[in-house]
Amino acid sequence: MRRGAWLRLDPFATAGTETAQGWRMHGAAGAQREGCKMGTTERRAVLLGAAALAAVAPLRAAGAEEWPARPVRLVIPFAAGTTTDTVGRLLAQHLTRTFGQSFVADNRSGAGGNVGTAQVAKAAPDGYTLVLGTIGTHAINASLYRDPGFDPVRDFTPIAPFGATHSVLAVRRGLEAANLAELIALAKQRPGTLTFASAGNGTTGHLSQALLDQRAGIQTVHVPYRSGAQAVTDLISGKVDAMFYHFLALGPHIREGTIRAIAVTTERRTAALPEVPTMVEAGLPGFVVLAWWGLYAPAGTPAPIVARLNEAVNRFLADPEAQANLQAQGVDPVGGSAERLAAMTREEMATWRNVITAGGIRPD
Secondary structure: OOOOHHHHHOHHHHHHHHHHHHHHHHHHHHHHHHHHHOOHHHHHHHHHHHHHHHOHHHHHHHHHHHOOOOOEEEEEOOOOOOHHHHHHHHHHHHHHHHHOOOEEEEEOOOHHHHHHHHHHHOOOOOOOEEEEEEHHHHHHHHHHOOOOOOOOOOOEEEEEEEEEEEEEEEEEOOOOOOOHHHHHHHHHHOOOOOEEEEOOOOOHHHHHHHHHHHHHOOOOEEEEOOOHHHHHHHHHHOOOOEEEEEHHHHHHHHHHOOEEEEEEOOOOOOOOOOOOOEOOOOOOOOOOOEEEEEEEEEOOOOHHHHHHHHHHHHHHHHOHHHHHHHHOOOOEEOOOOHHHHHHHHHHHHHHHHHHHHHHOOOOO
């Protein structure tokens, strides 16, 4: 049976209240209309039927209220030690305290997050399997991979936006470019020679470089690494010219002066680098790139469960201690409604589809 088909086979999933109301209307009002034509046995049968169907909605609502009655699995589609893993475990701990039931962080990495995310897409929509999705799993991979194993919109119920982080455009210390305008001019003078490192094909850093090429009309060389740490090491040593990467990894080296920051990908300047302009200020209108996280459940997850999870996530993100813990990982709390996450998912999918198509980008 295809996942989600049970919703259509269960008549009470969508029409339970209407059915109960219909029985009450036709039973009670019908008995009055028929009057003496209805005997005692028939009248008793109608009343019993109405009472039984009227009890259906409270019983089903109680099922949602009793959730979670057993441990909930929070799939983290990346390896232990990654930022997604760290913030996912913070969230799991909060949800465990909030609901008095274990929320178990379960790392299922592989294929850019597709392995774990696909497992959740195929899970029962009962609130017992969730995924901490990312810009990769829920915006980029649908266009980057021929078949990621799921559809980010069709196969998931958005719960809440979680957090976001920006990138810094940094260059090696000896590069003859003090700002973005000079970097673009240098790239135009030397087409196909300036090298940009990234943590791998299809990562936010890679796509930011592709977006820069497209917006600025330049041609740079992408150098993918197996990890961001290796890429940063080669940037410091001067083996590559530049890279887009998150501040948590680049910040210490920027402060030491071993690399230089020339722009940030936020809409406004950041508190961590107040002297560094945004890409927009530096001359590229609309160049705002944020890596982000959101909490999702399988499509068809009951609305009452989604509402309770959304409330719990937003409560967590409003807590000063939680905010400090997230910001220590370079993540800014976001929060908001399920509808906001749904809209963001669609918009981001469209944005990165255009970049990936124009750049002819593939995962390897």
